[in-house]
Amino acid sequence: MRQQTFATETEVDFVIVGSGASGGVLARELSRAGHTVVVLEQGPWRTAADFKHDELGHWFLNDLMGSNTDFPQTFRQSDTETAAVPFGIQPLWYARGVGGSSVHMTANYWRFHPVDFRERTAWGAITGTSFADWPVTYEELEPYYTRVDWEIGVSGAPGPFDPPRSRPYPVPPLPVKSSGVLLERGARKLGLHAQPAPMAILSEPHNGRSPCQHCGFCMMYGCEYGAKSSTLAAMIPGAVETGRCEVRANSTVFRIETSAAGRASGVLYWNEQGEEQRQRARAVIVAANGAETTRLLLMSESPRHSDGLANSTGLVGKNLMFNGNWSAYGMFEHPLHEYKSVQVTRIVHDYYDSDAKRGFYGGGGIDGRMSQGAILFALFGLPGDAPSWGAEYKQMLSEYYVNTMELAVHTTSLPLESNNISLDPTVKDKWGRPALRITYKDHPDDIKTGEFLVSRANEILEAAGARRTWSFPVQPQTLGAHLLGTARMGSDPHTSVVNTDHRAHDVSNLFICDGSSFVTSGRGQPTMTIQALAFRAADRISALARANQI
Amino acid sequence: MGKSTSTQSTRRDFLSTAGAALGGSWLAAALPALTAISACAREAADNGEPFSVLTSSEGRTMSAFAAQILPSSAELPGASEAGAVYFVDRAIGSIFAPMRDPIRQGLADLDTGAARHGARQFSDLTSDQQIAAMKDVEDTPFFFQARMLTIMGVLADPRYGGNRNEVGNRLMQLEHRSSWQPPFGYYDAQLVAEQARAGA
Numbered sequence: 001m002r003q004q005t006f007a008t009e010t011e012v013d014f015v016i017v018g019s020g021a022s023g024g025v026l027a028r029e030l031s032r033a034g035h036t037v038v039v040l041e042q043g044p045w046r047t048a049a050d051f052k053h054d055e056l057g058h059w060f061l062n063d064l065m066g067s068n069t070d071f072p073q074t075f076r077q078s079d080t081e082t083a084a085v086p087f088g089i090q091p092l093w094y095a096r097g098v099g100g101s102s103v104h105m106t107a108n109y110w111r112f113h114p115v116d117f118r119e120r121t122a123w124g125a126i127t128g129t130s131f132a133d134w135p136v137t138y139e140e141l142e143p144y145y146t147r148v149d150w151e152i153g154v155s156g157a158p159g160p161f162d163p164p165r166s167r168p169y170p171v172p173p174l175p176v177k178s179s180g181v182l183l184e185r186g187a188r189k190l191g192l193h194a195q196p197a198p199m200a201i202l203s204e205p206h207n208g209r210s211p212c213q214h215c216g217f218c219m220m221y222g223c224e225y226g227a228k229s230s231t232l233a234a235m236i237p238g239a240v241e242t243g244r245c246e247v248r249a250n251s252t253v254f255r256i257e258t259s260a261a262g263r264a265s266g267v268l269y270w271n272e273q274g275e276e277q278r279q280r281a282r283a284v285i286v287a288a289n290g291a292e293t294t295r296l297l298l299m300s301e302s303p304r305h306s307d308g309l310a311n312s313t314g315l316v317g318k319n320l321m322f323n324g325n326w327s328a329y330g331m332f333e334h335p336l337h338e339y340k341s342v343q344v345t346r347i348v349h350d351y352y353d354s355d356a357k358r359g360f361y362g363g364g365g366i367d368g369r370m371s372q373g374a375i376l377f378a379l380f381g382l383p384g385d386a387p388s389w390g391a392e393y394k395q396m397l398s399e400y401y402v403n404t405m406e407l408a409v410h411t412t413s414l415p416l417e418s419n420n421i422s423l424d425p426t427v428k429d430k431w432g433r434p435a436l437r438i439t440y441k442d443h444p445d446d447i448k449t450g451e452f453l454v455s456r457a458n459e460i461l462e463a464a465g466a467r468r469t470w471s472f473p474v475q476p477q478t479l480g481a482h483l484l485g486t487a488r489m490g491s492d493p494h495t496s497v498v499n500t501d502h503r504a505h506d507v508s509n510l511f512i513c514d515g516s517s518f519v520t521s522g523r524g525q526p527t528m529t530i531q532a533l534a535f536r537a538a539d540r541i542s543a544l545a546r547a548n549q550i
Numbered sequence: 551m552g553k554s555t556s557t558q559s560t561r562r563d564f565l566s567t568a569g570a571a572l573g574g575s576w577l578a579a580a581l582p583a584l585t586a587i588s589a590c591a592r593e594a595a596d597n598g599e600p601f602s603v604l605t606s607s608e609g610r611t612m613s614a615f616a617a618q619i620l621p622s623s624a625e626l627p628g629a630s631e632a633g634a635v636y637f638v639d640r641a642i643g644s645i646f647a648p649m650r651d652p653i654r655q656g657l658a659d660l661d662t663g664a665a666r667h668g669a670r671q672f673s674d675l676t677s678d679q680q681i682a683a684m685k686d687v688e689d690t691p692f693f694f695q696a697r698m699l700t701i702m703g704v705l706a707d708p709r710y711g712g713n714r715n716e717v718g719n720r721l722m723q724l725e726h727r728s729s730w731q732p733p734f735g736y737y738d739a740q741l742v743a744e745q746a747r748a749g750a
Contacts, residue, residue, distance in 0.1 A: 389619040402724055
């Protein structure tokens with residue numbers, strides 16, 4: 001259907017910056033609740049037919065993420081270094097386009113556990129970190145997790161460590177792959193408990209959408225069947241159908257405007273032709289991801305907000321958390337063909353909780369999969385002592401690729417002010433905006449958690465009967481797909497950026513709702529929680545609007 | 551005109567082969583056009599396809615390098631059969647343009663090294679000599695980039711110019727389809743069979 005359009009000078013109820021995991025949910029929910037909404041998305045509006053099986057394009061040329069030349073990012077481990085643009089894949093993985101990163105996500109949809117929201121209390125203080133409890137609880141979020149299950153579309157079945165749920169999954173788990181069978185086999189031998197992976201990929205038709213065809217191109221790819229529950233597939237159509245929501249693609253917001261009274265009055269953006277536009281709105285919602293949200297707030301400085309909008313604490317951009325992501329590999333006697341179907345069908349959550357007996361903070365989950373396509377495996381996948389070229393190398397590729405699986409471990413990241421996003425002082429993007437500068441080094445406990453879980457993963461692979469297992473040293477990460485914590489939620493305006501309604505403490509009609517709202521990192525699969533927060537935020541923001549309290 | 555797998559043949563070889571296959575009159579008529587192509591697209595490559603960036607001499611060196619990264623064997627084709635050099639040629643003129651100069655310099659260095667062995671260029675060395683020369687530069691940025699481009703030239707989508715004749719899929723023992731149905735691999739198939747037996 002043709003979507004409703006609004007003139008830029010029309011003051012709409014809400015302008016939402018970003019159409020991804022949270023922006024897509026907010027757009028549908030607020031428009032359904034009767035509000036007028038304009039969504040500004042910097043990337044194009046692709047359809048399912050635009051998505052391709054092209055490893056080089058997606059993993060090396062940033063087809064969905066935007067090229068390094070157009071959108072450079074700089075990286076450094078500490079503020080004593082000069083950040084540089086790395087070769088190839090960008091340090092921060094996020095997709096540009098309607099649906100945002102929910103289009104190219106792997107779609108692991110783990111709920112947080114109750115402990116994730118109150119771990120500072122459960123564990124105690126950790127010196128030198130910003131470790132804190134959330135101002136919301138699992139119980140408050142549970143109804144919204146259930147809405148994600150049913151309205152976004154999640155396949156799964158309950159597992160032994162799962163938090164309570166008020167409603168079953170809408171559709172059953174996806175068919176188990178060999179990696180899932182072997183993870184389950186190894187786990188059982190060690191007294192661990194594998195369970196079906198909750199995935200935002202449909203195993204059966206649901207809400208008028210088609211199920212997975214098992215093509216094998218999920219992680220970093222868009223789904224040509226619309227079976228992956230991106231907001232492009234699951235939310236945006238419903239938003240447009242209300243007749244109250246306009247999604248404006250190729251619209252790059254670069255500034256939130258504020259009045260003399262300190263209220264947001266709208267946003268400035270460049271349209272596809274590069275022309276500056278001003279969209280007026282009664283309230284602004286920033287849902288651009290933990291990195292882009294940071295840049296927009298920092299670029300919206302004014303005499304009244306001299307360090308950037310909503311940044312009187314100086315916390316915008318700080319406490320960036322990637323989650324730890326490391327892997328162990330096992331080569332088996334027979335072919336697994338992990339290149340088919342979804343990435344993950346079984347997970348292990350026995351090590352989810354922190355355990356003081358380990359001697360460090362942290363916990364996580366393990367999943368069975370094969371992240372590497374053929375090119376990545378040929379470049380980086382073989383055991384460290386394998387030849388890297390020549391006849392023996394070629395023979396190994398041929399024997400190993402389809403017989404190999406990965407156990408990926410996903411772990412906590414402690415919030416540190418020294419891990420952050422800032423504006424690069426010299427490098428600019430194609431619009432002339434400062435490049436995102438990432439300063440990041442995992443906390444020593446995060447590294448220990450990674451080492452601990454990679455060791456457990458190797459044991460599971462051996463117990464599953466791998467002919468050979470291998471892993472690589474757990475090094476501080478230089479890439480992040482989870483962009484969390486950079487505008488954290490809290491009740492105290494001195495130690496947080498937004499309140500429990502996602503309202504900026506400093507600006508009463510500015511809301512910030514995406515991964516940036518996270519207080520702690522969870523165990524590595526944040527999108528489910530980003531969307532539960534977005535459903536909840538939509539309820540709260542709509543109620544405030546109706547009560548004339550914005 | 552069959553595809554030449556030799557890394558030794560030259561543009562003159564190509565033209566004479568083409569001439570023999572298609573008749574001298576065709577060649578006489580086509581020659582001005584071919585010359586024009588050469589002028590704008592450097593020199594013709596071994597099997598008649600023009601390179602866009604590499605000279606045919608550089609192409610020979612790159613082909614020989616690629617054939618040592620992923621060598622051909624009777625059972626399993628390699629970089630030569632995949633046409634990896636055409637991927638490299640296109641890539642350094644487009645998607646990986648920043649690698650163009652380092653790659654060309656590295657290829658020139660390999661040829662310079664070959665001259666010390668009395669060879670005209672790297673591709674004229676024996677296979678053992680080529681391997682020894684590559685081991686000498688294994689830790690250089692050139693080697694990293696040329697190896698990476700070779701691998702991509704064998705495994706990337708054919709629309710980028712390499713991975714011809716399904717060579718990449720055959721090498722990795724995989725198959726591309728737009729959809730699959732379970733079972734996907736040996737172990738899930740085994741589980742399904744066990745469950746069927748238990749149910750029967």
